Amino acid sequence: MEPNIRNIAVLTSGGDAPGMNACIRAVVRTGIYHGKNMFGVMQGYQGLINNHIIPMNARSVSNILHLGGTILKTARCLEFKEDEGMEKAFKNLKEKEIDGLIVIGGDGTFTGAQRFGKKYGVNVMGIPGTIDNDLYGSDFTLGYDTAVNTIIEAIDKIRDTADSHDRLFFIEVMGRDSGCIALRTAVASGAEAVLLPEKETSLKDLIIKLKEGVNTKKSSSIVIVSEGNKYGGAWDIAKSVKRKFNHYDTKVTILGHLQRGGSPSGFDRILGSRLGFAAVNEMLKGATMQMVGLRGNEIKLTSLDVALHMHSYKLEDDLLEMTKVLSI
Template sequence: MTKINKIGVFTSGGDAPGMNACIRAVVRTAIFSGVEVSGIRRGYQGMLESDFWTMNARSVGNIIHLGGTILKTARCLEFMTDEGIEKAYRNLKSEGIDALVAIGGDGTAKGALRLSERFDIPIMCIPGTIDNDLYGSDFTIGYDTATNTVIEAIDKIRDTAASHNRMFFVEVMGRDSGCIALRAGISGGAEAVLLPEVETGIDELISKLSIDAKNKKTSSIVIVAEGDKSGGAYQLAQRVTEKFDYYDVKVTILGHLQRGGSPSSFDRVLASRLGYAAVNELLRGNSGQMVGLRGNTVALTPLSEALNASKFKLEEDLMEMVSVLSI
C-alpha cells in the first residue's frame, strides 16, 4: 500500500446529528498525523463535480455541537453508473486524494464498497444514520439524539392525551428499521409499538387496546414506524376508529424533526471515537471496513457484512418488554 498523504472526507445520504463531530475528529486526527484533508461537499455528487475543500484544524472549529453537516449531503444516482463512478475516481486522483472516510448510512456504504472494489483506493466507512440499521455497530451516529427527540415529543403528547380521553398514533422514522420506534416506545411508555420487522394485525392491535380500555386506561400512545406494513399512522388510526370508539383518536407525524438538533453527549463521543479510529485504521493499511462500536469497544466489520440485512436483528427482549410493561 502506498503512503497516504491526503484523505478525503464526506457525508452522504440522510443527515444525522453528530456528523459534524465526526468530521471534526477525522480532520484533526489526520492533520495531527501529518496527513492533509480534503472535504468533499455533497457526498458522491460533490465527487462528480470536484467540489473539494482543503481543510485545516480551524475549518472544524465550533462545530461539535451543531446538527446537520457542514459538508452538506446529497443522494446521487449518477454515481451508481459505471460512467459516474469512473468520473468520481478520476476527480479524486486529480485532487491528490489517496484515501476516503465516508460518513453515512447503508446507501453511503454501498457506494463506498463499490468504489473500493472497482478501484485501488482505501476507504473506511463510519455509520452515520438515525435508523441504527447497519450490522456491526451497536449504535450509529445520530440514533441516540433522534430517539431523545422522539421521547421529548411523546412526553408532551402524553400530557395532552392524559388530559382528555385520547389515543395518539405517533409516527416516527424507520422505513426499514424499527429501532427508533422500539426504544422510543419503551422509554416513552407506549401501549403498543408497530415495527417493519414484525407484522401486527389490526385485530391484534384492537384486542390490545380493548384490554387497556377495560383496565380503565384513560389515554393511550401507539408508536408506529413509518415502514410498518399496516400502512402508516393515518391508515391505522382510521381503521382503529372504524372498529373501536373508546378513545378520541389523534395522529402526530414527527417526520424530519427527528433528523435535526444539537447532538447528544453520547453521539458526540461516539462520532469522535469513530472518526478518530477511521483515520488511524487507514494509516495502518486497513480498507473496505466499517468502523463501529460493539459493547464499549471500537470494532471493524467488512462493508459487505455490514450491509447484510439478514444479520441485523432487533433485540428480542426489548420487543417482549413492550407488551409486558404496557399492561
C-alpha cells in the same frame, strides 16, 4: 506495511444524522495531527463528481461538534452509480492526489464506496452514520441515540395533551425497513402498543390491548407506528381502529423530519468522535474497505463486504415482551 497516505478526503452521504459534524471534526483533526492534508467533499458523491472538494484545517471544524446536520452537506447521487460518474470522481481525486477517502453514511453510501474502492484502488473507510441503526458490525449507528431522545421528548409533550383530554394518539416514527426506532421509543415513552415492519400485529390484538387500557382506567393511550408498517401509515391505522374502537378521541401525529435534526446527544458526540478518530488511525495503519463500528465498548473493524451482506438489527426479545408487560 503501512501505506504512504498523504491526502485524505471525507464526505457525508445519504440522510443526514446528528453526530456527523462531531465525526467530521474528528476525522479532520486526527488527520492533521498525523501531518496529513485533509479535504472535505461537499454534497456527498455529487461533490466528488463535480469537483467540489475543499481543503480543511483544524479551524475549519471549530464549533461544529455540537451542531446537528452536516457542514459538508449530503445528497443522494444517482450519477455515482454509473461508470462515467465514478470515472469523473476518480479523476478529481487523482488531480488533488487524494489517496484516502472516508465516507459517513448508511448502506447505500457503503455500496458506492466499496465499488469505488475496488475499481480504482483508493483507500476507503466507512463510518456508520444513519439514525436507523440498521447496519451490521456496530451496536449503534451515529444519530440513532439522538433521534430516540428527540422522539421521546416529542411524545412526552403529546402525552401531556393526551392525558388532559383522554385521547388515543397514533404517532408515526421513522424506520421504513427497521422497527428499531419504533420499538425503542415505544419502551422509552411507555407507549401502550407499537406496530413494527418486521412483525405482523393484528388490528384485533391492538384493539384488545387498547380496551384493556380502558378497563385499567388509563387516561390516554399512545400507539407508536413505524413508517414501514404493513397496515400503512399512522393515518390508515387510526382510521381502521376508529371504526371498531371509539372510546377515546383519536388523533394522529407524523413526527417527520424533526427526527433527523437537533444537537447530538452525548452518546452520539462521543460515538462520532471515536469512529472518526479510529477511521483515520486505522487507514493510516493500512486498513481499507472496512467499516469502523462500536461493539460493546470497543471500536472494531468489519469489512464493507460483510457489513453489507449480513442482516443487521434484530428486534430484541426482551424489548418486544416489555411492550406488553410494562404498559399494563
